[in-house]
Amino acid sequence: MDWGMKNRLSRIIKPESGHCVMLAVDHGYFQGPTTGLRNLAKTVDPLLPYADALMITRGAIRNWIAPEVDVPIILRVSGGQTILKELSNEVITTSIEDAIRINASAITCSVYIGGEYEKETIANLAQLVDEGEKYGIPVLAVTAVGKDMVRDSRFLGLASRVCVEMGTHIVKTYYTENFSDVVEACGNVPVVIAGGKKIPEMDALQMAYNAISDGASGVDMGRNIFQSDNPVGMIQAVRSIVHDGNSVKDAYEIYERSK
Numbered sequence: 132m133d134w135g136m137k138n139r140l141s142r143i144i145k146p147e148s149g150h151c152v153m154l155a156v157d158h159g160y161f162q163g164p165t166t167g168l169r170n171l172a173k174t175v176d177p178l179l180p181y182a183d184a185l186m187i188t189r190g191a192i193r194n195w196i197a198p199e200v201d202v203p204i205i206l207r208v209s210g211g212q213t214i215l216k217e218l219s220n221e222v223i224t225t226s227i228e229d230a231i232r233i234n235a236s237a238i239t240c241s242v243y244i245g246g247e248y249e250k251e252t253i254a255n256l257a258q259l260v261d262e263g264e265k266y267g268i269p270v271l272a273v274t275a276v277g278k279d280m281v282r283d284s285r286f287l288g289l290a291s292r293v294c295v296e297m298g299t300h301i302v303k304t305y306y307t308e309n310f311s312d313v314v315e316a317c318g319n320v321p322v323v324i325a326g327g328k329k330i331p332e333m334d335a336l337q338m339a340y341n342a343i344s345d346g347a348s349g350v351d352m353g354r355n356i357f358q359s360d361n362p363v364g365m366i367q368a369v370r371s372i373v374h375d376g377n378s379v380k381d382a383y384e385i386y387e388r389s390k
């Protein structure tokens with residue numbers, strides 16, 4: 132692996148713990164003004180000191196994030212569909228040149244295994260890996276799950292492994308039972324979990340804890356942080372699990388105490 136690629140990856144996945152807390156705020160690219168992100172700056176600014184990386188689109192970053200921030204950017208470079216249409220119909224929306232202009236530490240797209248446009252989204256990932264390898268920019272592949280699909284370890288293992296075989300540098304997937312099988316299927320490629328729909332804080336912390344115990348390198352969480360009644364407390368609590376090995380109970384106390 133080239134020096135630049137390694138350097139960018141180690142800005143995201145902290146070498147001291149081998150773990151990372153990514154904050155995902157890219158939802159608007161297909162959901163529009165998602166609850167909590169209508170005024171993205173207001174929500175995200177207080178969370179930035181606790182995020183190891185920020186997952187965001189080029190439009191959102193240029194609108195709402197100050198260029199002076201010192202947080203690695205995972206740039207969402209795919210889109211082209213909305214919640215009103217077939218979700219898997221995704222294309223690459225941002226050039227590698229614009230990702231470099233933004234100083235992205237990684238680029239990302241979704242892969243819809245089993246979806247109507249499965250092949251096209253796998254091709255999107257392969258294209259990003261080719262471009263990323265050329266310039267030393269890692270690629271994070273999101274294993275998107277269609278509405279009618281079961282999020283079990285068999286499906287997520289298949290989807291994650293396909294992303295690994297395409298050359299992705301980080302896999303983002305969902306937590307499920309037998310999650311260690313999914314991690315194993317990814318070999319040496321780090322795996323992070325999405326948070327998914329908002330659930331009670333204790334449950335979200337338990338999920339983060341289980342994922343780390345099962346071998347995940349971290350979380351790439353959105354709604355379970357920014358839709359919490361205490362987003363700063365929640366990201367601090369998640370960090371304490373991911374980086375410090377805190378128990379769920381101790382992490383929950385961090386969330387409660389800082390209210």
Ligand code: R5P
Pocket residue numbers: 155156157158186241273275325326327328351352353354355
């Ligand atoms: C979905 O494709 C987006 O990449 C989201 O950023 C991702 O699902 C993570 O956000 P959440 O934790 O809200 O599921």
